[in-house]
Amino acid sequence: MSIEVNGTSYATDENGYLLNLGEWTEDVAKKLAEVEEIDMTEEHWNLVNFLRGYYEEYQIAPAVKILTKAIANEKGMDKKDASEFLYKLFPKGPALQACKVAGLPKPTGCV
Amino acid sequence: MSKKIVVLGGGTGGTIVANNLRRHLPKDWEITLIDRDDRHIYQPGMLFVPFGIQKANTLVRSRKKYILPDVNFVIDEITHIDPDKKEVKTKKHKFSYDFLVISTGCKVVPEENDGLMEAWGKNAFSFYTIEGAEMLHKKLKEFDGGKLVMNIAELPFKCPVAPIEFVFLADWYFKNRGIRHKTEIEFVTPLPGAFTKPKASAVFIESAKSKNIKITTSFELNAVNGKEKYIESIKGDKVSFDTLVVVPSTIGDKVISDSGMDDGIGYVPTHHNTLKALKHDGIYVIGDATNVPTSKAGSVAHYEADVVVFNIMSEIHGVKPEEIYDGHSTCFIVYSKGTSSLIDFNYKIEPLHGMFPAPKFGPFSLLKETKMNWYGKLGFEWLYWNVLLAGRHLGAPPTLVMAGKEVG
Known part of the structure; x- marks a missing residue:
């Protein structure tokens, strides 16, 4: 499978995750978000950039718990509000949907 | 070099590594293993305690007894690691x-889940500690019908197949006691399926269906309400229960986060294939303490031990560590007292059908409920205490073997 952005074709896996992390650009992210029916706001971009930074540093997508903690710290929210905030941005789940837009491989959870 | 190796934590991974290094290295190398206590727990057995299949006191043995005498075993609380x-x-x-080998494991923290402590021991239980498993055993003995819910609070958690085994065993147990017809069993998970790997997930969902076990997926636990007997997800969905069995939030050891070496939840960022700490030289990480994307399970710690020993030996001889580990994991999945399934997989290859460990002859069948697998599960306990912990080899490589597996 693949997606088309500005006349260039980018390979994805069968679930629509970008195969080559290095091919990610903001335009590619916009296209991936469009497929997921997500309107990218600044908050979306912040999260996507956090995910990419984390992946670069740790070579793995962060657990949802890490995302929630980071948001709770940054915004001064409690855990529940931070979780709700995350799900508002990416309704199908921050792990699956946000990682897709960020160009990371599909998270495998703990198994 | 001063020739000193320190191993933190004397569980499955730490014990195997310390023993194995002791066998390989000459006497002028000093090997120290530190743990806070002398209680080595055979963790796979905890699943059996609630159903009375195994007694809790048979699961605990002295760590020291399984550590070679030439390893310096120290019982003390580890308070700080300074990698510089x-x-x-x-x-x-x-x-x-x-x-340094970090094998500090992980632990459940029920106090991190809202409302769970209020219900703890009353109508909410867990079998992830010895004490918890014993409490649940008492509760299940008194159980006289109603709704049993098995919930996984969040990812990552330890032994991803254990909750599935728990509901299968509960089905068997309640049938045995003649109360299955008045018992509802529901499995509530944050994962999008019964398991993350598609083929195994499909098999487990089919098995659950045939046992009349309801599966609710993509449920991120927000709070437990023991008084009104329901759990609520972040999205606001509710699942009611009479008895709740939960895998609480799980984090790595405090000393890892206190030393500023963790990924945010107590695990050490670890190279997926060399098992070296990503940010520190001279440090290897093994078992539940790593953040590598495979199961937090004993088999993983065991396979990783071989790689860690190999790479430390390589570095001692002036050679770079090799990218050997492939995420290999092997797990029995108990269906009832007398039958079990088995899965064998790695980072890239999902659990497949076939025979294990020998092609055609097995004797174990992959992704299939058989009696022989159950005997394997039982025999494994002996193997664990008498062969594996000593760091002896079974003749198989630590990485996944494709022979015997059905591809496609």
């Missing part, structure tokens, strides 16, 4: 090292 100074502090001592 290459030094570990405990309450009473200080240890310097050339190589």
Whole structure:
């Protein structure tokens, strides 16, 4: 499978995750978000950039718990509000949907 | 080099590594293993305790007894790791090292889940500690019908197949007691399926269906309400229960986060294939303490031990560590007292059908409920205490073997 952005074709896996992390650009992210029916706001971009930074540093997508903690710290929210905030941005789940837009491989959870 | 190796944590991974290194290295290498207590728990057995299949006191043995005498075993609380100074502090001592092996594991923290402690031991239970498993055993003995819910609070958690085994065993147990017809069983998970790997997930969902076990997926636990007997997800969905069995939130050891070496939840960022700490030289990480994307399970710690020993030996001989580990994991999945399934997989290859460990002959069948697999599960306990912990080899490589597996 693949997606088309500005006349260039980018390979994805069968679930629509970008195969080559290095091919990610903001335009590619916009296209991936469009497929997921997500309107990218600044908050979306912040999260996507956090995910990419984390992946670069740790070579793995962060657990949802890490995302929630980071948001709770940054915004001064409690855990529940931070979780709700995350799900508002990416309704199908921050792990699956946000990682897709960020160009990371599909998270495998703990198994 | 001062020739000192320090191993933190004497569970499955730490014990195997310490023993194995002791066998490989000459006497001028000093190997120290530190743990807070002398209680080695055979963790796979905890699943059996609630159903009365195994007694809790048979699961605990002395760590010291399984550590070679030439390994310096220290019982003390580890308080700080300083990767720059290459030094570990405990309450009473200080240890310097050339190589450090972190095998500090992970633990459940029910106090992190809203409302769980209020219901703890009343109508909410867990079998992830010895004490918890015993409490649940008492509860299940008194159980006289109603709704049993098995919930996984969040990812990552330890032994991803255990909750599935728990509901299968509950089905068997309640049938045995003649109360299955008045018992509802529901499995509530944050995962999008019964398991993350598609083929195995499909098999487990089919098995659950045939046992009349309801599966609710993509449920991120927000709070437990023991008084009104329901759990609520972040999205606001509710699942009611009479008895709740939960895998609480799980985090890595406090000393990892206190030393500023963790990924945010207590696990050490670890190279997926060399098992070296990503940010520190001279440190290897093994078992539940790593953040590598495979199961937090004993088989993983065991396979990783071989790789960690190999790479430390390589570095001692001036060779770079090799990218050997592939995420290999092997797990029995018990269906009832007398039958079990088995899965074998790695980072890239999902569990497949076939025979294990020998092609055609097995004797174990993959992704299939058989009696032989159950005997394997039972026999494994002996193997664990008498062969594996000693760091002896079974003749198989630590990585996944494709022979015997059905592809496609």
